[in-house]
Amino acid sequence: MRVALFVTCLNDALYPGTGKAVVTLLERLGVEVEFPLDQTCCGQMHFNTGYRAACEPLVRGFAETFAPYDAVVVPSASCAGMARHFHPQVVAGGNASWRVSDVATRVYELSEFLVDVLEVTDVGAYYPHRVTYHPTCHSLRVLGVGDRPLRLLRAVRGLDLVELPEAEQCCGFGGTFAVKNADVSVAMGADKIAYVHETGAEVLTAADNSCLMHLGGMLSRLRTGVRTVHLAEILAATEEAGAA
Amino acid sequence: MTARDEILGRVRAALADVPGGSPDDEPVPRDYRRTHHDVDLVALFAERVADYRAVVRSVSADGLAAAIADELAGQRVVVPVDVPQTWTDGLDARRDEPPLSVEELDAVDAVLTGCALGIAETGTIVLDAGTAQGRRALTLVPDRHVCVVRADQVVADVPGAVAALDPVRPLTWISGPSATSDIELQRVEGVHGPRILIVLLVT
Amino acid sequence: MTATYLGMPAFPVAARAAVADTQLRRNLGHATATIRAKRAAVVGELDDWEELRLAGAAIKDRTLRHLDHYLEQLETSLTARGATVHWAVDAAAANAVVAEVAKAHGASEVVKIKSMATQEIGLNEALEAEGIAAYETDLAELIVQLGEDKPSHILVPAIHRNRAEIREIFLRAMPDAPQGLTDRPADLAAAARAHLRRRFLSARVAVSGANFAVAETGTLTIVESEGNGRMCLTLPEVLVCVVGIEKVLPTWQDLEVFLQLLPRSSTGERMNPYTSTWSGVTPGDGPREVHVILLDNGRTRALADTVGRQALRCIRCSACLNVCPVYERAGGHAYGSVYPGPIGAILTPLLGGLTGELENSLPYASTLCGACFEACPVRIDIPEVLLHLRSKAVTAKRHPAQDAAMRTAAVVMRSPRLWSRALRLAGVTGRLFRRGRIRRLPGPGAAWTDARDAPVPARESFRDWWTRTRGSGS
Numbered sequence: 001m002r003v004a005l006f007v008t009c010l011n012d013a014l015y016p017g018t019g020k021a022v023v024t025l026l027e028r029l030g031v032e033v034e035f036p037l038d039q040t041c042c043g044q045m046h047f048n049t050g051y052r053a054a055c056e057p058l059v060r061g062f063a064e065t066f067a068p069y070d071a072v073v074v075p076s077a078s079c080a081g082m083a084r085h086f087h088p089q090v091v092a093g094g095n096a097s098w099r100v101s102d103v104a105t106r107v108y109e110l111s112e113f114l115v116d117v118l119e120v121t122d123v124g125a126y127y128p129h130r131v132t133y134h135p136t137c138h139s140l141r142v143l144g145v146g147d148r149p150l151r152l153l154r155a156v157r158g159l160d161l162v163e164l165p166e167a168e169q170c171c172g173f174g175g176t177f178a179v180k181n182a183d184v185s186v187a188m189g190a191d192k193i194a195y196v197h198e199t200g201a202e203v204l205t206a207a208d209n210s211c212l213m214h215l216g217g218m219l220s221r222l223r224t225g226v227r228t229v230h231l232a233e234i235l236a237a238t239e240e241a242g243a244a
Numbered sequence: 245m246t247a248r249d250e251i252l253g254r255v256r257a258a259l260a261d262v263p264g265g266s267p268d269d270e271p272v273p274r275d276y277r278r279t280h281h282d283v284d285l286v287a288l289f290a291e292r293v294a295d296y297r298a299v300v301r302s303v304s305a306d307g308l309a310a311a312i313a314d315e316l317a318g319q320r321v322v323v324p325v326d327v328p329q330t331w332t333d334g335l336d337a338r339r340d341e342p343p344l345s346v347e348e349l350d351a352v353d354a355v356l357t358g359c360a361l362g363i364a365e366t367g368t369i370v371l372d373a374g375t376a377q378g379r380r381a382l383t384l385v386p387d388r389h390v391c392v393v394r395a396d397q398v399v400a401d402v403p404g405a406v407a408a409l410d411p412v413r414p415l416t417w418i419s420g421p422s423a424t425s426d427i428e429l430q431r432v433e434g435v436h437g438p439r440i441l442i443v444l445l446v447t
Numbered sequence: 448m449t450a451t452y453l454g455m456p457a458f459p460v461a462a463r464a465a466v467a468d469t470q471l472r473r474n475l476g477h478a479t480a481t482i483r484a485k486r487a488a489v490v491g492e493l494d495d496w497e498e499l500r501l502a503g504a505a506i507k508d509r510t511l512r513h514l515d516h517y518l519e520q521l522e523t524s525l526t527a528r529g530a531t532v533h534w535a536v537d538a539a540a541a542n543a544v545v546a547e548v549a550k551a552h553g554a555s556e557v558v559k560i561k562s563m564a565t566q567e568i569g570l571n572e573a574l575e576a577e578g579i580a581a582y583e584t585d586l587a588e589l590i591v592q593l594g595e596d597k598p599s600h601i602l603v604p605a606i607h608r609n610r611a612e613i614r615e616i617f618l619r620a621m622p623d624a625p626q627g628l629t630d631r632p633a634d635l636a637a638a639a640r641a642h643l644r645r646r647f648l649s650a651r652v653a654v655s656g657a658n659f660a661v662a663e664t665g666t667l668t669i670v671e672s673e674g675n676g677r678m679c680l681t682l683p684e685v686l687v688c689v690v691g692i693e694k695v696l697p698t699w700q701d702l703e704v705f706l707q708l709l710p711r712s713s714t715g716e717r718m719n720p721y722t723s724t725w726s727g728v729t730p731g732d733g734p735r736e737v738h739v740i741l742l743d744n745g746r747t748r749a750l751a752d753t754v755g756r757q758a759l760r761c762i763r764c765s766a767c768l769n770v771c772p773v774y775e776r777a778g779g780h781a782y783g784s785v786y787p788g789p790i791g792a793i794l795t796p797l798l799g800g801l802t803g804e805l806e807n808s809l810p811y812a813s814t815l816c817g818a819c820f821e822a823c824p825v826r827i828d829i830p831e832v833l834l835h836l837r838s839k840a841v842t843a844k845r846h847p848a849q850d851a852a853m854r855t856a857a858v859v860m861r862s863p864r865l866w867s868r869a870l871r872l873a874g875v876t877g878r879l880f881r882r883g884r885i886r887r888l889p890g891p892g893a894a895w896t897d898a899r900d901a902p903v904p905a906r907e908s909f910r911d912w913w914t915r916t917r918g919s920g921s
Binding site for chain 3: 061
Binding site: 254367380406417437 | 492495499501502505506508512513514515516522534536540587590603604610613632633636639640643648661664672673674675678680681682697699700703706707714716718719720722724725726732733741743747748750751
């Protein structure tokens with residue numbers, strides 16, 4: 001099985017540690033990971049803001065880049081959702097839309113890949129911290145990853161997992177919403193971090209660095225002493241190689 | 245062009261993408277239940293009516309007249325024309341013929357009726373202006389409504405009720421006394437419509 | 448007239464003020480949490496809720512796809528039952544019919560049941576201009592009317608008011624309010640009851656909307672709680688019903704689905720206190736004269752949008768409002784329209800277009816979280832319609848700065864080479880920030896850093912790390 005990593009534009013630029021963690025983790029599990037350098041962006045930002053025409057070349061580029069692979073692993077539920085659900089729509093009826101649809105079926109969010117394809121929940125991780133998990137809206141409602149991330153976290157040695165109250169409420173990021181409607185975005189984030197505070201957790205994790213960027217930005221601004229760590233980085237951590 | 249023509253024209257233009265043919269070509273999936281419960285319907289009905297803070301009393305057929313007299317003693321009552329005489333013996337009851345004016349209705353303390361059916365699942369009583377029910381204003385203006393429901397009038401659920409009711413008749417579906425939650429979402433009983441609903445369930 | 452209120456700013460501007468209104472936040476937070484819990488409880492009782500939703504969506508879709516057929520059938524059925532049917536292309540036409548009927552009966556006042564359609568067309572104001580007073584009889588609408596305010600929620604329009612404010616409004620604007628009126632909800636409701644009872648018992652003309660209009664039988668339906676609906680539907684001599692053309696249902700049987708979906712989705716009850724159905728005129732019972740106005744006012748425009756037309760399935764339950772985290776914090780007024788919340792964000796532009804600044808901002812008043820779609824009893828995929836409307840919004844109005852930024856980003860992202868370079872450039876800039884986070888950004892970035900730290904671009908992007916450590920073969 002040829003496995004490629006789609007690291008996502010956000011992680012490529014701002015959170016390379018998450019990409020490195022995915023590589024570390026998968027290699028530890030015996031999977032050879034390739035990184036086609038042609039990749040750039042899944043087009044979600046343009047699509048969600050209404051610029052569908054601009055999104056099309058990005059979608060085709062994605063399909064062309066990842067066509068040779070059996071599986072594309074993505075450490076972002078929102079990007080995985082964009083590729084699986086919306087890429088076919090963007091090019092529907094157009095040239096080579098069959099290829100886009102075909103590649104879309106082979107895109108996996110990280111926890112889906114681990115649990116469904118590799119069929120593991122214990123990835124041999126060690127992370128001795130109190131952690132709470134935020135199920136992002138894309139993972140919950142678009143992809144339907146369900147409790148896969150929680151099952152993975154529960155198997156991490158040393159990890160004290162506490163449930164986040166009202167976990168299913170949106171954090172308020174919403175892409176460009178975070179700046180176009182900053183007041184409401186921050187109000188939503190404020191309520192979310194209040195719940196995080198209630199858990200007494202040291203670390204807030206999720207399957208998307210976009211949500212973590214928004215919540216983490218508020219947690220840090222308010223000097224709460226809580227930090228955000230992507231799910232991949234927790235799962236990659238071992239006694240020898242601790243994560244953040 | 246009349247407004248009718250214009251609107252229908254716009255509708256047809258808007259639906260240019262819909263292939264012609266009959267609406268029946270697209271069947272509606274009706275996989276929902278006809279009933280959610282099918283045992284102890286009368287008990288369920290009583291329980292669900294009481295949930296709305298209506299008063300429910302179970303009585304035998306023989307005990308009905310006494311129960312009515314009990315509930316309506318000392319009150320001025322209006323009844324539909326065709327309510328059984330046994331119900332109104334011993335009551336200060338006025339039949340709605342000739343029909344009472346709105347002012348007269350407003351001066352009455354209570355109204356006594358039967359019903360078309362009861363719905364167990366939702367604790368609902370439906371009046372259809374049929375036997376022993378009268379016109380709609382009768383059960384609206386007085387502050388107290390005593391309603392006789394026979395056990396054999398109780399159906400299980402909403403689909404059964406809709407099937408049994410005649411849409412030509414004006415229908416009033418009653419689920420408890422009137423209420424509002426408009427003030428800070430606190431439920432307050434009795435805004436307009438009878439503030440007191442008493443159901444006499446004849447088993 | 449469209450559903451939007453004149454002079455309202457774009458959503459982000461209006462929302463900013465609302466977010467800072469502590470009383471509104473408290474009221475709304477409490478209200479929506481309460482209704483959410485109630486709804487979840489009664490929906491949880493039914494193990495066939497999904498099947499009911501699927502049936503509801505299918506019935507509505509069938510109706511919309513053959514709307515001309517069903518409207519004609521409705522007209523025939525209503526007429527056969529003694530009702531008079533009018534067709535109104537827009538708000539002005541509908542208002543004219545209502546005024547004409549009132550005048551024909553020498554009425555200088557009408558009583559009204561809560562109806563979003565009549566709000567949408569600005570009926571009260573139009574009647575007032577004709578010297579006809581329109582009295583709202585729904586408690587919340589009464590509060591809004593006496594307070595000279597605007598409704599903020601589809602189901603509980605006065606949710607932005609607390610009891611103290613309501614008491615104050617009653618004392619100020621209700622001439623017969625009792626001395627020593629307290630602010631206990633029961634006392635306030637009793638004051639409203641007394642005040643309105645007089646109106647009910649003397650009114651000769653009533654105006655309503657309709658929740659459903661059954662084409663097969665000519666039956667209209669009103670779903671309510673207080674009894675003011677029953678008062679207006681049975682006591683006056685004349686009844687005028689303003690019915691949006693999307694309210695049609697094909698058959699009487701179809702009500703078995705909607706009378707389960709609506710009460711559980713709206714007030715979170717197994718059944719609302721009163722539902723009235725009637726078909727035209729019944730001699731000796733209720734109004735002698737029934738007029739039904741079939742209203743377009745933008746609905747055919749929404750119908751023509753093949754993705755957006757699903758919004759016309761809406762049964763006005765407000766379940767989407769109650770689960771929306773944006774609505775919960777911004778409140779209804781921020782949407783600047785008779786229809787607030789998620790459904791408003793799509794319906795308002797579908798009815799009235801995207802060229803207005805307010806309408807153009809509405810599809811962006813959402814994080815696309817999808818909670819509304821989950822709650823909608825007729826499965827309107829609101830996120831799908833929002834995305835669709837966004838793609839139309841960017842061409843309906845120019846947004847020069849945004850357009851330019853998106854164009855630049857697209858050019859860079861289309862080319863792996865340019866993308867790599869951009870990341871390297873960003874990484875260099877990142878070195879200026881030693882602390883690992885950015886506290887302040889200029890220009891549009893300030894919207895982020897006003898309340899959040901921003902991450903620093905990585906010194907070495909992922910791809911550069913890969914190339915450096917693994918070689919450039921992938």
